[in-house]
Amino acid sequence: MSKKRQQIAAAAERVLYREGFAQVGVDRIVDEADVALGTLYKHFPGKEDVIVAALAHREETFLERMEEPEGEGGIDAVLRLFDRLLDWGDEKGGNGCLFLRAAADYPEPGPVREAAVAHKQTYLALIERRLRHAGWEKAESKRLALRIFVLLEGAVSAVFALGRETAIAEAKETARLLLLACPPRG
Amino acid sequence: MSKKRQQIAAAAERVLYREGFAQVGVDRIVDEADVALGTLYKHFPGKEDVIVAALAHREETFLERMEEPEGEGGIDAVLRLFDRLLDWGDEKGGNGCLFLRAAADYPEPGPVREAAVAHKQTYLALIERRLRHAGWEKAESKRLALRIFVLLEGAVSAVFALGRETAIAEAKETARLLLLACPPRG
DNA sequence: GCCAAAATGAAACGATCGTTCTATTTTCTC
DNA sequence: GAGAAAATAGAACGATCGTTTCATTTTGGC
Numbered sequence: 001m002s003k004k005r006q007q008i009a010a011a012a013e014r015v016l017y018r019e020g021f022a023q024v025g026v027d028r029i030v031d032e033a034d035v036a037l038g039t040l041y042k043h044f045p046g047k048e049d050v051i052v053a054a055l056a057h058r059e060e061t062f063l064e065r066m067e068e069p070e071g072e073g074g075i076d077a078v079l080r081l082f083d084r085l086l087d088w089g090d091e092k093g094g095n096g097c098l099f100l101r102a103a104a105d106y107p108e109p110g111p112v113r114e115a116a117v118a119h120k121q122t123y124l125a126l127i128e129r130r131l132r133h134a135g136w137e138k139a140e141s142k143r144l145a146l147r148i149f150v151l152l153e154g155a156v157s158a159v160f161a162l163g164r165e166t167a168i169a170e171a172k173e174t175a176r177l178l179l180l181a182c183p184p185r186g
Numbered sequence: 187m188s189k190k191r192q193q194i195a196a197a198a199e200r201v202l203y204r205e206g207f208a209q210v211g212v213d214r215i216v217d218e219a220d221v222a223l224g225t226l227y228k229h230f231p232g233k234e235d236v237i238v239a240a241l242a243h244r245e246e247t248f249l250e251r252m253e254e255p256e257g258e259g260g261i262d263a264v265l266r267l268f269d270r271l272l273d274w275g276d277e278k279g280g281n282g283c284l285f286l287r288a289a290a291d292y293p294e295p296g297p298v299r300e301a302a303v304a305h306k307q308t309y310l311a312l313i314e315r316r317l318r319h320a321g322w323e324k325a326e327s328k329r330l331a332l333r334i335f336v337l338l339e340g341a342v343s344a345v346f347a348l349g350r351e352t353a354i355a356e357a358k359e360t361a362r363l364l365l366l367a368c369p370p371r372g
Numbered sequence: 373g374c375c376a377a378a379a380t381g382a383a384a385c386g387a388t389c390g391t392t393c394t395a396t397t398t399t400c401t402c
Numbered sequence: 403g404a405g406a407a408a409a410t411a412g413a414a415c416g417a418t419c420g421t422t423t424c425a426t427t428t429t430g431g432c
Contacts, residue, residue, distance in 0.1 A: 004379080020291045022208040025419055036380045038423090047420065096290055100346055104287050105208045120347035146348060146356045153347075154340020154357075160286055161306035161339075162332060170332045171340075177367045178360055190409080211389055222410040224393090233390065 005043045005053070008033045012054035017098050021051070021105040048112065051102065055115040058098055059122070062088065066126060075179045077134045078148065081127065082172035085155060086164065094159035124149055135184035144182060151175050191229045191239070194219045198240035203284050207237070207291040234298065237288065241301040244284055245308070248274065252312060261365045263320045264334065267313065268358035271341060272350065280345035310335055321370035330368060337361050 011033030016024050026047055030037050044050045065088050066081065095101075103116040128145035136144060155171035162170070197219035202210050212233055216223050230236045251274050252267065281287075289302040314331035322330060341357035348356070 002378095019293050022291045023293070026421085027419080036382095037421090038381085039379055041421070042378075095293070096286055097343070100282055100343060101287070101290050103346060104282055105206045105291075107205050107209070107281070116346070124347065146352065147360045149347070150340040150344045150353060150357045150360065151336065152340070153343035154336040154338070157283070157286060157339035157343045158332075158336045160289060160302070161310065161335070166332065167336060171336045174333045174336065174360065174364055178363055181363045181367065188408095212391085213389080222412095223391090224411085225409055227391070228408075 002043060004033075004035060004039055006057075008035055008040055008043060008050060009053040009057040011035075012050050013057050013098070016051065016054055017058075017092065017095060021102065026050070048106075048110070052111045052115055055099060055102060055112070055119070059115070059119050062119075063122070063126070068130075073134045075134065075176065078127075078130055078179060079172055079176055081130065081148070081152065082155065082168055082175065085152060086168045089156075089159065089164050089168070094164050096160065097153070097156050123152075127152070137185070140182065140184070144179070147178055148175055151178075188229060190221060190225055192243075194221055194226055194229060194236060195239040195243040197221075198236050199244050199284070202237065202240055203244075203278065203281055206281075207288065212236075234292075234296070238297045238301055241285060241288060241298070241305070245301070245305050248305075249308070249312070254316075259320045261320065261362065264313075264316055264365060265358055265362060267316065267334070267338065268341065268354055268361065271338060272354045275342075275345065275350050275354070280350050282346065283339070283342050309338075313338070323371070326368065326370070330365070333364055334361055337364075 008029065012029045015028055015032045019028070026037065026040065029050060030040050033040075040050065044053065066084050068077070068080070099116040099119045102112050106112040124145055127148050128141045131141035131144050131148070132138065151171045151174055155168045158167035158171070161167075194215065198215045201214055201218045205214070212223065212226065215236060216226050219226075226236065230239065252270050254263070254266070285302040285305045288298050292298040310331055313334050314327045317327035317330050317334070318324065337357045337360055341354045344353035344357070347353075
């Protein structure tokens, strides 16, 4: 992977998330990337491919961010997902989920939508793995992962109305009640 | 309020929600509204004003849909919000929250963003009122409303990954556990 | 230091989009 | 039914945007 290509993908991720898919043109991306327009078109066939690369870049950094360095098990290992999300939001700002926004702006089937679907499935699998590692059985993990996922998605969406800290804190507390009501090895 | 104006606002709401703010131009709106282009510009100063009217139209129908015809109190009165959301999604499709998408596509301050903020505050107030009517005290209602709000927002967002029925059912079940864990008159 | 490959800056294209304008037709009111 | 107001169809405008091209400069490997 070329250095310039990475630059463009990272810059596109930043500016697309900050200003929205509608208002951002190719010229803004090359400005943010400190790169000539021709360079972008030597690395990408078109704008949509830049967007796909931006989503791939975001998926990568997101998974890095959500990864646990070391984990003692139990409920706290699951609840720490919300803390990671809070850190993630601190860097990236609170403008919702980039993948959902991309899917909304590209309603017809295509690589953008596929990237969004793949991201959500990876996310769900990550939650489920965390639950299993924390002590829940497979069937319980599958069910609980759906609810934790709803709470995490709700936290991100609610940032707009409630602010980052409140939205994530309330989601986390609800998750704690949920997990206490459905303890492992039940 | 003129008949044509209402037509345009309703059509804009439909097509904007279905296809996204980015891909929809004024010509698509007038096609969907069965109205001439000049008529649109005789009723609205510009496209952004059409969008604001579309959001206002959606707010109106949304509040109608969420309103209870008659309500026995208790937990079920609150949980019925999720059923209403399911009905709402059945008509409107599962492309996320139109207000959040509008806010994401119009990042700078302005009437679009204001409409989105106002909608979320109205929504929160509706939830809180429902909780009070169901028996919770004022302080508890305020706190619980935040969490129910997160769950409702999460349900809408999770539709993309989980499908309408699953997303809303899991959110509703989580809400039930939350409300059982924090009963009224605690 | 040389040479190929990559990057740059800038201009220019076709297409699309928001907006305006005009001439004609329909609708509504008295 | 006459006259005013609104709606229509369609053309045309300037601006923006995605994309292509080109001549020039910079970079990196032998």
